[in-house]
Amino acid sequence: MLGENAEQLGVMTVAAAKELARRNSLDLVEVAPTSIPPVCRLMDYGKYRYEQTKKEREAKKGQKMSLLKEVRLRPKIGEHDYEAKVRSIQKQLEAGDKVKVTIMFRGREITHSDLGIKILRRIAEELADVSIVEGQPTLLGSRIHLMLVPKPGAKVKTKEGQPENAQAKNP
Structure with a gap:
């Protein structure tokens, strides 16, 4: 006792x-x-019980919810559209979210799946400074998927666009 x-x-x-x-x-x-x-x-x-719930709330406050975002592309994507998608992926990675990049094929385009894999590898190379590739490109049905995870230590930006640590200093 x-x-x-x-x-x-x-x-x-x-x-x-x-x-x-x-x-x-x-x-x-x-x-x-x-x-x-x-x-x-x-x-x-x-x-x-009150103190336990208070501690749980404090622990949740310190955590960042990592969402899974998906960006879809086609194998015949134009250069400007490709660049816009890459910028979008980079913003999502900098926000701390995982990104699933998907190449969608229609009809007989699937016979040229190597074009989709080339696009995914190009995206992975361009975003190597802010992301880590999780696994290899996988073909599921008429789509090829690639998972990109934000690099640990990369600056996570808040909604205002400032890094989290800079925002804490400026009240």
């Missing part, structure tokens, strides 16, 4: 522990039910 401040109160019966908890206006909580004898603790359970 542990007290409110984690001090040892010794081994006692359940009835005696309940009586002690009632006298101190505290809750009797079983901490380690598998040990012999089971370990119980006197605490204010409502306050304990």
Whole structure:
């Protein structure tokens, strides 16, 4: 049996522990039910739950949700359209999101799947400074997929366009 401040109160019966908890206006909580004898603790359970949820919220606040974005291209994409897609992928990677690049084939275009793989490799080379290629290009049906993951240590930008650490300095 542990007290409110984690001090040892010794081994006692359940009835005696309940009586002690009632006298101190505290809750009797079983901490380690598998040990012999089971370990119980006197605490204010409502306050304990409140502090736990508060800690969980703080932990969530520090995490960045990494989303999976998909960018679709065609094998006959024009040069300007290709460059616009690459800029879009780069922005998403800098925002900390994973990007799935997909080449879509129509009809008999799938016979020239090597064109799609060339485009994916070109994208991977151009974005090598901000991304890591996760796996090889995979052919699923009439589409070829490639996963790009942001490089660790790359500057993650917030919605305002400033790096996260610069925004924290300027209130």
